[in-house]
Amino acid sequence: MTGKTGLSRRGRPATADRGVSIRAVAARAQVSIATVSRVVNGLPNMASPETVARVRAAIAELGYRPSSAGRSLRQRESRLVAVIAANLANPAMTAISASVEVALRSRGLVLALCDSHDQAELQDEYLLEMRAHLVRATVLLGAVASPKLVAMIETGEPLVFVNRRCPGDDDQPFIGIDNRQAGRDAAAFLLAKGIRDVAVAHGHLASSATIDRIAGIGEAFADAGAPVPPERFLTTQGAEHLEIGYRAADHLLAAGRPPAGLICASDMIAFGAHRRLTEAGLAPGAMPRLLGFDDNPLNPWVAPWLSSVRIPYQAYGDAVVRMIDADAPRRIILAHQIVDRSPP
Structure with missing residues (x-):
């Protein structure tokens, strides 16, 4: 026979020239697609050990391999943009986040806002979570050095650095004043x-x-x-x-x-x-x-x-929208000014 259709290990039809979908893994493990995505993207602590084991077993049984091309396409089509702020108790960061939200909404995009509290571990957790949600881009409003940040830079994840340059890599996209x-x-x-x-x-x-x-x-x-x-x-x-x-x-x-x-x-x-x-x-x-x-x-x-x-x-929002476009500049320097409130 020259056909390419055979049977999976459990007797279900499998097609050799088509990859196994994440939906199929979720069905086999009897979990949601989001749970499979979290396990695949390195967030197993977001589910019980039993659930993680079931998902990993389903991945192995079905031979599931995430498609980088498919992932990139889904990211480009995503309406979700993440902002990970270092300290939302700081009114300056809150104001920048609000500006970004308004600009994204005007483009039909949605903001997901996180607060890392300037902690590397929490920043990494949010980076992985946002990656699992296939966000179009992640905006780091005050980044700190962290292992997952380094890994995501190496794999070419769409990242934008605001106010602080990327720790250890000044060539990454940056928005801020001089x-x-x-x-x-x-x-x-x-x-x-x-x-x-x-x-x-x-x-x-x-x-x-x-x-x-x-x-x-x-x-x-x-x-x-x-x-x-x-x-x-x-x-x-x-x-x-x-x-x-x-x-x-x-x-x-x-x-x-x-x-x-x-x-x-x-x-x-x-x-x-x-x-x-x-x-x-x-x-x-x-x-x-x-x-x-x-x-x-x-x-x-x-x-x-x-x-x-x-x-x-107010200028940060439009700058972020520009930066997440495919033909974006690598650096946007915004103007600052001194407000003089000196006594007469």
């Missing part, structure tokens, strides 16, 4: 007001945004002949931004006279610093001039005293 130049502009803002004695409070140095901001600040003050001493760059490992700011201000108070200016690498750090400085009851002339980054949407309401480097929240 943070180094923003740092220089922040320094120039204070220098123009005659403020040369400053300290800098910042978050962890795994973030390219933080590294670039404080590098730009340091360069500008050094170029002006007023270098910032190394001990004036302040952070608290493992702490949230509010606490980092509070502890930085407390450290400066304990050291004696606070500096004339305190540059905070995020508005949340500035909020914490302002709380501690206010508690200290400093006279108006003794309060350091605070300058933040992000100019989050709450500032006009809760921090009318805070000058800040504004990032263009």
Whole structure:
């Protein structure tokens, strides 16, 4: 006989020139297609050990092999775009996520929003989960280095990095401001007001945004002949931004006279610093001039005293939509500006 039709191990017809579908595996294991997808994509902890064993047995019995071509096609047709944010408690990240949602919805796409809490393990879990859902692209709003991220870059998964560049690979698609130049502009803002004695409070140095901001600040003050001493760059490992700011201000108070200016690498750090400085009851002339980054949407309401480097929240959504297109640019640099709320 020259025909290609035979029988499977359980007597069911099998066609040699057609691959076994994920639907067939789900039927054999008596589970949902989503469960099979999770097991195949490395998320066995999302099902019971018995279910995982049943799925793997069905895969082996049927000889199922995921089709990379079929997967790519389904991804291109998917309406789902994932955003994994590092910290949704930060109003700046929430505002960017909202901008992305509006832009995606205008294109008929749907946002799936996750919060990694800046933890590599949680980021990896979400990366795998979103891959199992065949999202069109995954947007990392503040990525951290993690094993699954490296693996997905190597396999060419559609990833977009926002605000922070890809850890360890600057060639990956990026959307954000020029943070180094923003740092220089922040320094120039204070220098123009005659403020040369400053300290800098910042978050962890795994973030390219933080590294670039404080590098730009340091360069500008050094170029002006007023270098910032190394001990004036302040952070608290493992702490949230509010606490980092509070502890930085407390450290400066304990050291004696606070500096004339305190540059905070995020508005949340500035909020914490302002709380501690206010508690200290400093006279108006003794309060350091605070300058933040992000100019989050709450500032006009809760921090009318805070000058800040504004990032263009509304522009991020359209930039993300552009970036997930097939002919997208590899890098989109958005404009920043300094919002001056200095007292008269």
